[in-house]
Amino acid sequence: MDIVVERRGAIEALGFHRPARRNAITRDMYAALAERITAAEADESVRVILFHGLPDVFTSGNDIEDFMQHAPTGLDAPVFRFLTAVSEAKKPLVAAVTGPAVGIGTTLLLHCEMVFAGDNARFAMPFTQLGLVPEFASSYLLPLVAGYQRAAELLLLGETFDAAKAYEAGFVTRVVPAAEALEAAWQAATRIAALPPKSILLTKSLLKASRRDIVRSTLGAEAEHFHAMLAEPAARAALAAFLARRKA
Numbered sequence: 001m002d003i004v005v006e007r008r009g010a011i012e013a014l015g016f017h018r019p020a021r022r023n024a025i026t027r028d029m030y031a032a033l034a035e036r037i038t039a040a041e042a043d044e045s046v047r048v049i050l051f052h053g054l055p056d057v058f059t060s061g062n063d064i065e066d067f068m069q070h071a072p073t074g075l076d077a078p079v080f081r082f083l084t085a086v087s088e089a090k091k092p093l094v095a096a097v098t099g100p101a102v103g104i105g106t107t108l109l110l111h112c113e114m115v116f117a118g119d120n121a122r123f124a125m126p127f128t129q130l131g132l133v134p135e136f137a138s139s140y141l142l143p144l145v146a147g148y149q150r151a152a153e154l155l156l157l158g159e160t161f162d163a164a165k166a167y168e169a170g171f172v173t174r175v176v177p178a179a180e181a182l183e184a185a186w187q188a189a190t191r192i193a194a195l196p197p198k199s200i201l202l203t204k205s206l207l208k209a210s211r212r213d214i215v216r217s218t219l220g221a222e223a224e225h226f227h228a229m230l231a232e233p234a235a236r237a238a239l240a241a242f243l244a245r246r247k248a
Helices: 027-042 066-070 078-087 105-109 137-147 148-157 163-170 178-193 197-210 210-230 232-248
Strands: 003-009 011-016 048-052 093-097 099-100 113-118 122-124 174-176
Touching: 003 027, 003 210, 011 027, 011 137, 027 078, 048 078, 048 178, 066 232, 078 113, 093 178, 099 105, 099 178, 099 197, 099 210, 105 137, 105 210, 113 163, 113 178, 137 163, 137 210, 148 163, 174 178
Parallel strands: 011 048, 048 093, 093 113, 099 122, 113 174
Antiparallel strands: 003 011
């Protein structure tokens, strides 16, 4: 399975597991993730959702070939169901990141309450390099946590950066040795799950309240621009070059 599910007590872990393609995310994977998150949100026995990848890669982002073959055309597309499920999640989200976290692998983290990065983690949001625009409300959330200039550097240049820089940017809770990242995330999730659930849910709701409507509107605006930019010559050329390199 490309998405593995593990349950420990009140914690449900969702793991990217597609090693042959560096955990690149397909339409079917987005659908499975959206379904699992929605089910976990409805299950009172689940108190925390944890995301992780493999020891050497979190996710390389969208599977470009799959994405081009099944480009999302409406808000009911699996990728948008996933974006909505994560951004609207009422329960705490925790992530363990080891290895590359590209594109949505980085922007996902902006919606998590706690992120534990291994010292081998590498982050990138290469949207401009592909002739596209940011997604997952990152054009709003990243400046909010990192400050405008730092966010502008990361989003405009789209270059790869390490865990220390991600920590400085404010979306990584702690940098730990790579071998300890997943366990650190499990331990944090366990501590959260042990606390009174109503207090946790209300606290997260209060933390998110001031940005909830802006996140929704930003998701919509980014999706509109993203879809339009896919037809631009620069994006078509960049994506074609990426696919050619992969086939070579």
